[in-house]
Amino acid sequence: MVKRMILMLILVGVVLGGIFGFEAFKGQMIKKYMASMGGQPQTVAAAKADSQDWQPHLDAVGSLKAVKGADLALEAAGIVDAITFNSGDDVQAGTVLLRLRAEDDIAKMKALEATAELAEITFQRDQKQLLARAVSQAVVDTDAANLKNARAQVAEQKAVVDKKTLRAPFSGRLGIRAIDLGQYTTAGTTVVTLQALDPIFVDFTLPQQALSQLAVGQPISVGIDTFPGQAFTGKIAAINPKVDTSSRNVQVRATLANPDRKLLPGMYAKVAIDTGTPQRYVTLPQTAVTFSPYGDTAFLVENQGQDDKGQPKLVARQTFITTGPKRGDQVAVLKGVKEGDTVVVAGQLKLRNGSPLAIDNAVRPSNDASPAPADQ
Numbered sequence: 001m002v003k004r005m006i007l008m009l010i011l012v013g014v015v016l017g018g019i020f021g022f023e024a025f026k027g028q029m030i031k032k033y034m035a036s037m038g039g040q041p042q043t044v045a046a047a048k049a050d051s052q053d054w055q056p057h058l059d060a061v062g063s064l065k066a067v068k069g070a071d072l073a074l075e076a077a078g079i080v081d082a083i084t085f086n087s088g089d090d091v092q093a094g095t096v097l098l099r100l101r102a103e104d105d106i107a108k109m110k111a112l113e114a115t116a117e118l119a120e121i122t123f124q125r126d127q128k129q130l131l132a133r134a135v136s137q138a139v140v141d142t143d144a145a146n147l148k149n150a151r152a153q154v155a156e157q158k159a160v161v162d163k164k165t166l167r168a169p170f171s172g173r174l175g176i177r178a179i180d181l182g183q184y185t186t187a188g189t190t191v192v193t194l195q196a197l198d199p200i201f202v203d204f205t206l207p208q209q210a211l212s213q214l215a216v217g218q219p220i221s222v223g224i225d226t227f228p229g230q231a232f233t234g235k236i237a238a239i240n241p242k243v244d245t246s247s248r249n250v251q252v253r254a255t256l257a258n259p260d261r262k263l264l265p266g267m268y269a270k271v272a273i274d275t276g277t278p279q280r281y282v283t284l285p286q287t288a289v290t291f292s293p294y295g296d297t298a299f300l301v302e303n304q305g306q307d308d309k310g311q312p313k314l315v316a317r318q319t320f321i322t323t324g325p326k327r328g329d330q331v332a333v334l335k336g337v338k339e340g341d342t343v344v345v346a347g348q349l350k351l352r353n354g355s356p357l358a359i360d361n362a363v364r365p366s367n368d369a370s371p372a373p374a375d376q
Contacts (some may be wrong), residue, residue, distance in 0.1 A: 041358035042316075044347035046301050047285065047367070051339045053278045054325065054332060058213065060252075062204025064267040067255075068170045068196035076100065076163040077186045080179055085192070087176040091168045098179075098191055100164040109157040116150035123147045172196035173261065195265055198258040202234065204271050205249040213275040214239055220254050223270040224263065232256050232263065236273075281324055281332035287365040288345040289331055295320045298333075299351050301342040301359070314357040316344060328369045 078100035085097045123143040129135045168174075175193035179185055202222055206214070216239060222232045234256035243250050254271070256263065290297045299316045321336030337343060344351065346365050351357075 041314075041356040042347065042350050043358045043360050044299075044316075044344045044351070045361050045364050046342050046357075046359045047288070047345050047361075047364070049282050049284055049333070049337050049339055049341045049343055051280050052283045052330075052369075054281050054283075054327065055274055055278045056276045056325075058206060058210050058273040058275060060204040060206050060271040060273070062202050062269045062271050064256075064263055064265050064269055065201040065203055066172075066195040066197060066265040067199055067201055068172060069194070069265055070169065071190045071193050072097070072166060072169075073188050073190050074098070074100065074163065074166055074185065075187055076160070078102070078164060078184070080181055080183050080185060083177065083179075083181055085174055085177070087174060087192070089174045091171065091174060091194070093168055093170045095168045096165060097168060097174075098166040100185070102161050102164040105157065105161045105164065109154065109161055112150065112154045112157050116147070116154050119143070119147040119150040166191060168194060170194070170196055197261045197264070199234075199255050200258045200263050200265070201237070202254050202256055202269050202271060203251060204254075204269070205244075205247070205251050208243050208248050208250055211239075211250060214252065214273070218273065221272045221274075222254075222256060223272070224267055225270075226267065227262065232258075281334070282337055282339050283330050284333055284337065284343055285329055285345050285365050285367040286326065286331045287329075288343050288348075289321065289323060289333075290348060291323075296323050297321065298337060299344040299348045300337070301344060301357060314359065316348075316351045316353065316355045316357055318351070318353050328371045329366045330369055 080098065081101040082099040083097075084099075085091065085095075091097070123140070123146070126135050126140045126143045130137065130140050172194045173196075175195070177192045179189070179191050185191070202220075214236065216236055218236045220234050220236060222234065224230070224232065234254045236252060237255045238253045240251040240253075284298070288298050297318055298321050299318050302315050302317050304313045304315055319336050322334040324332035324334045326332070344357075345367075346363070
């Protein structure tokens with residue numbers, strides 16, 4: 001019985017020893033594997049930090065507006081008798097655009113003119129008779145009043161006739177006509193739009209903090225997505241003397257030359273206003289910076305000599321940096337990176353201090369100061 005107990009204990013000890021030995025061996029192998037994995041170079045993309053001139057500027061979005069623009073309409077109702085313009089015509093101020101039928105009004109005006117002529121003849125005759133004391137002064141005064149009344153009625157009727165004719169109030173380009181010949185139109189019905197296109201306004205808003213950097217006559221640059229890559233220049237014409245209390249923004253109006261009439265009222269515009277003198281900053285792609293609440297960081301590439309194969313031994317060193325303004329894909333670095341430093345621009349999420357590096361710049365993030373969408 002004792003021998004059996006001893007034999008069983010020996011077997012149990014052998015089994016437990018095998019289990020614990022296998023676990024220790026497995027842990028050693030895992031540790032060795034992880035140690036070997038930790039020494040593998042991490043593939044990243046890198047770029048040298050360089051210095052660039054940065055022009056401080058304000059950005060805004062706005063809309064184009066005609067210096068003079070109106071939807072033309074008649075004050076009177078009637079049947080369209082004549083249309084003397086074509087859609088899209090350039091017209092001068094005073095050009096007749098449309099007439100309504102006005103025969104009845106013209107006939108009434110002629111009748112009133114005849115009455116006025118008779119009143120004038122009567123007045124002149126009674127003035128002569130007054131000199132001969134054939135009539136009293138009261139009769140002459142009545143004749144003068146009748147003459148003034150007749151002339152006033154003629155002027156009133158002439159105004160009614162004039163309301164049947166539509167004229168261009170200023171020079172500009174007509175839009176598409178909204179009425180047809182023979183159509184009955186009521187007072188106030190839009191006939192056609194007229195827009196003066198050269199020059200043209202651009203209206204935009206800026207925060208009240210920007211007021212100290214704005215002045216009338218300050219140059220601006222405007223980009224229109226209809227004409228990519230083309231900049232239109234102009235000057236600030238007016239600054240609203242009141243700040244909007246709901247948004248704390250101030251409205252600004254600038255004038256643009258538009259000799260080719262490419263720009264049309266209502267177009268969306270991107271406005272850039274240069275302020276101050278250019279500043280020189282160390283510049284990095286924004287992808288090189290890890291932004292976080294406790295501080296912005298970047299990984300510098302350090303060369304620690306050569307490895308056993310004679311290849312450069314590159315390692316990563318994390319550093320805190322102070323960033324400045326941003327433009328497009330770029331960010332200015334005020335502290336932490338010097339001009340000429342090699343900085344990791346992609347792949348830094350898998351790095352830590354001292355991580356060995358392998359640089360592959362086959363694919364690099366964009367580093368454009370003014371990126372624009374590209375057709376794919």
